[in-house]
Amino acid sequence: MPDLVIRNLHANITGTDTELLKGIDLQMSKGEIHAIMGPNGSGKSTLSHVLMGHPGYEVTEGEVLFEGQNLLDLAADQRSRAGLFLSFQYPFAVPGVTVANFIRMAVNAHRKGGPDGVDNPVRIPEFRKQIQEAMELLEIDKSMASRSLNDGFSGGEKKRFEILQMAMLQPKIAILDETDSGLDIDALRIVSDGINRLVGPNMGTLIITHYQRILDYVKPDQIHVLMDGRIVRSGGAELAHELETSGYADIAKEVVS
Amino acid sequence: MTAWLDERRQQAAESNEVLSVPSLSDEHWRFTSLRGIDFATYAATVDAVPGEPQGAILAEGEHAGRIVMRDGGVVLDEFSPEVAAQGVVFGSLKRLAEEHSDLVEPVLGTIVGYDEKFAAENGALWTDGLLLHVPAGVKVALPFHAAYEIATAGAAQQWRVIISLGEGAEATLVEEHLKGEPGYANGVAELVVAESAHLTYVVVQDRNNASLHFAAHRAEVAKDATLEWAACSTGSKTGKTRMETRLTGEGSTGRLSAVYVVDGKRHLDLDTTQEHDAPNAVSDLAFKGVLLDDARSVWRGVIRVAEGAHGTDAYQENRNLLLSPKARADSIPGLEIDTNDVRCTHGATAGPVDPMLRFYLMSRGIPAVEAERMIVEGFLEDALERIPDERIRTALTTAVMRRIPIF
Numbered sequence: 001m002p003d004l005v006i007r008n009l010h011a012n013i014t015g016t017d018t019e020l021l022k023g024i025d026l027q028m029s030k031g032e033i034h035a036i037m038g039p040n041g042s043g044k045s046t047l048s049h050v051l052m053g054h055p056g057y058e059v060t061e062g063e064v065l066f067e068g069q070n071l072l073d074l075a076a077d078q079r080s081r082a083g084l085f086l087s088f089q090y091p092f093a094v095p096g097v098t099v100a101n102f103i104r105m106a107v108n109a110h111r112k113g114g115p116d117g118v119d120n121p122v123r124i125p126e127f128r129k130q131i132q133e134a135m136e137l138l139e140i141d142k143s144m145a146s147r148s149l150n151d152g153f154s155g156g157e158k159k160r161f162e163i164l165q166m167a168m169l170q171p172k173i174a175i176l177d178e179t180d181s182g183l184d185i186d187a188l189r190i191v192s193d194g195i196n197r198l199v200g201p202n203m204g205t206l207i208i209t210h211y212q213r214i215l216d217y218v219k220p221d222q223i224h225v226l227m228d229g230r231i232v233r234s235g236g237a238e239l240a241h242e243l244e245t246s247g248y249a250d251i252a253k254e255v256v257s
Numbered sequence: 258m259t260a261w262l263d264e265r266r267q268q269a270a271e272s273n274e275v276l277s278v279p280s281l282s283d284e285h286w287r288f289t290s291l292r293g294i295d296f297a298t299y300a301a302t303v304d305a306v307p308g309e310p311q312g313a314i315l316a317e318g319e320h321a322g323r324i325v326m327r328d329g330g331v332v333l334d335e336f337s338p339e340v341a342a343q344g345v346v347f348g349s350l351k352r353l354a355e356e357h358s359d360l361v362e363p364v365l366g367t368i369v370g371y372d373e374k375f376a377a378e379n380g381a382l383w384t385d386g387l388l389l390h391v392p393a394g395v396k397v398a399l400p401f402h403a404a405y406e407i408a409t410a411g412a413a414q415q416w417r418v419i420i421s422l423g424e425g426a427e428a429t430l431v432e433e434h435l436k437g438e439p440g441y442a443n444g445v446a447e448l449v450v451a452e453s454a455h456l457t458y459v460v461v462q463d464r465n466n467a468s469l470h471f472a473a474h475r476a477e478v479a480k481d482a483t484l485e486w487a488a489c490s491t492g493s494k495t496g497k498t499r500m501e502t503r504l505t506g507e508g509s510t511g512r513l514s515a516v517y518v519v520d521g522k523r524h525l526d527l528d529t530t531q532e533h534d535a536p537n538a539v540s541d542l543a544f545k546g547v548l549l550d551d552a553r554s555v556w557r558g559v560i561r562v563a564e565g566a567h568g569t570d571a572y573q574e575n576r577n578l579l580l581s582p583k584a585r586a587d588s589i590p591g592l593e594i595d596t597n598d599v600r601c602t603h604g605a606t607a608g609p610v611d612p613m614l615r616f617y618l619m620s621r622g623i624p625a626v627e628a629e630r631m632i633v634e635g636f637l638e639d640a641l642e643r644i645p646d647e648r649i650r651t652a653l654t655t656a657v658m659r660r661i662p663i664f
């Protein structure tokens with residue numbers, strides 16, 4: 001069975017009957033690169049949030065299996081420790097918590113494995129070495145490790161720090177929600193290299209994007225088009241080029257007919 | 258020899274006679290009710306009660322001087338001879354009011370007058386406390402420490418503090434109001450910071466959950482002088498703490514930081530002023546609180562800019578995290594500006610932990626309770642990180658965090 005199996009997933013805004021996801025099916029495994037494209041407001045971020053366990057949405061139908069385990073039964077922190085990662089389209093500022101401390105807490109939470117696990121904190125010198133290496137690869141200035149996470153960071157900086165967290169947590173499946181948006185040309189290459197280094201037998205990624213450019217660096221095995229809460233088309237890398245020239249209008253017509 | 262002292266007590270006593278206990282109709286007491294409190298039941302204390310004070314968080318380590326007041330009197334009055342040799346005066350106010358009336362007479366009752374009920378009562382009834390005087394040009398690196406404790410349940414403690422720094426002097430005083438027994442504490446602190454002097458003043462209020470705590474701290478800061486003031490309030494049932502800063506000299510600075518945690522049915526009232534009486538002075542107030550259960554906090558803060566105080570830069574912010582739906586925080590900022598060319602800004606917020614932020618932390622594998630703890634600590638850290646001394650900063654962080662039971 002693929003590592004991530006999404007079957008007929010429906011979700012509403014919590015406490016309302018506004019349905020945003022209207023039956024999503026998608027399967028992927030470690031080592032694979034999938035991309036989701038689709039118009040603004042079609043439900044891409046909603047899907048990523050629902051998979052991560054965002055409290056603002058409730059699943060009304062369908063199931064999600066992660067390595068055979070029912071993902072929807074898990075709280076967000078458990079999903080993360082199980083190996084799911086989300087690079088947020090709009091990362092949150094965490095005032096008063098430094099980048100280094102935040103990531104160290106996250107790493108230690110993973111090592112502990114849960115509230116009932118045994119504390120097994122990473123040794124500080126070892127952690128420092130790891131984070132410094134990861135920061136160097138992402139060309140992040142060392143001094144930023146002592147700033148409050150995302151607090152006053154530029155849009156592009158926030159995205160780099162999402163990837164830094166991914167690199168430190170080493171997930172099995174990473175959802176990257178518009179991580180390429182807001183990155184300058186050099187940063188896009190740096191971040192893409194970072195993603196490519198991690199994708200392999202131990203990690204697969206689901207890239208949500210509006211642009212062909214990141215897919216030139218991180219070559220997708222499959223592209224899915226999400227419209228109005230449904231995946232309306234899936235195909236190979238060529239689909240991105242097709243969309244780039246013709247937009248979503250043609251697909252919309254196809255779907256209607 | 259101390260006729261002046263008796264005179265001031267007399268003056269205060271007369272004022273105290275006339276003034277009644279404030280009620281909700283008094284502007285400064287609109288949110289703090291004293292109804293039902295029978296102040297007469299608290300027994301006045303004059304003498305010290307021997308014993309070791311409990312629960313101080315900053316008493317360890319080396320100090321330039323230490324004072325411990327238990328009930329009405331001072332049980333420990335310690336002062337480094339090397340620091341004394343530099344002309345510094347430190348110790349029991351009761352003792353030094355006589356020995357050093359030259360230092361006490363010009364200050365006592367002149368910074369905090371007798372026109373307010375509790376200040377008047379204290380002016381009449383104070384029994385002891387401390388004097389710290391640092392002569393011009395002397396910089397004392399080691400901190401001074403004072404602890405106040407109610408040793409006998411039902412006792413009243415009337416404490417009084419005078420700090421005066423001469424030109425260019427530097428000193429740090431840490432005051433701790435310890436848990437002790439339930440009782441009534443009322444105090445006044447008068448701070449004089451002369452030209453180019455630098456005073457660090459740290460007040461930790463962790464009185465008993467059933468105690469009443471009233472305090473009027475007021476500072477006058479002269480030209481180019483700096484007052485670095487940090488308060489940490491985790492105790493007392495109710496009362497009022499006034500923290501007033503008057504910037505009397507051009508280019509003076511007042512940095513006022515506070516963190517507080519209020520739980521149960523407790524009530525905390527902080528009443529501040531930032532009075533700009535001279536041009537180009539800077540005042541910067543950041544108060545942050547965490548409220549649990551049915552607790553309530555009130556912060557009332559006014560920035561007053563006198564005519565001619567051009568180039569004023571004044572800031573005030575009060576942010577509250579409500580960890581219970583029944584907790585409540587009231588922020589009442591105020592601006593009274595009588596001059597042009599000033600920059601005054603304020604901000605106030607009260608709300609629960611942002612569930613989206615909690616989700617963000619959890620999405621990194623951090624369990625819910627841990628995530629909440631990090632958010633609360635980070636929230637307070639914003640105010641705490643303003644405290645330059647790391648030892649004090651760490652102690653205050655621990656002190657506030659240990660009062661949040663869910664962690």
Ligand SMILES: Nc1ncnc2c1ncn2[C@@H]1O[C@H](COP(=O)(O)OP(=O)(O)OP(=O)(O)O)[C@@H](O)[C@H]1O
Pocket residue numbers: 013020038039040041042043044045046047056089
């Ligand atoms: N909590 C919410 N309350 C109200 N509407 C919501 C909420 N969350 C999502 N929506 C709406 O659902 C739709 C899908 O939003 P979503 O963020 O998933 O779009 P998206 O595909 O990620 O768009 P973009 O490409 O602009 O990032 C949008 O119309 C959005 O306004």
Ligand SMILES: [Mg+2]
Pocket residue numbers: 044045046089177178
């Ligand atoms: Mg989106």
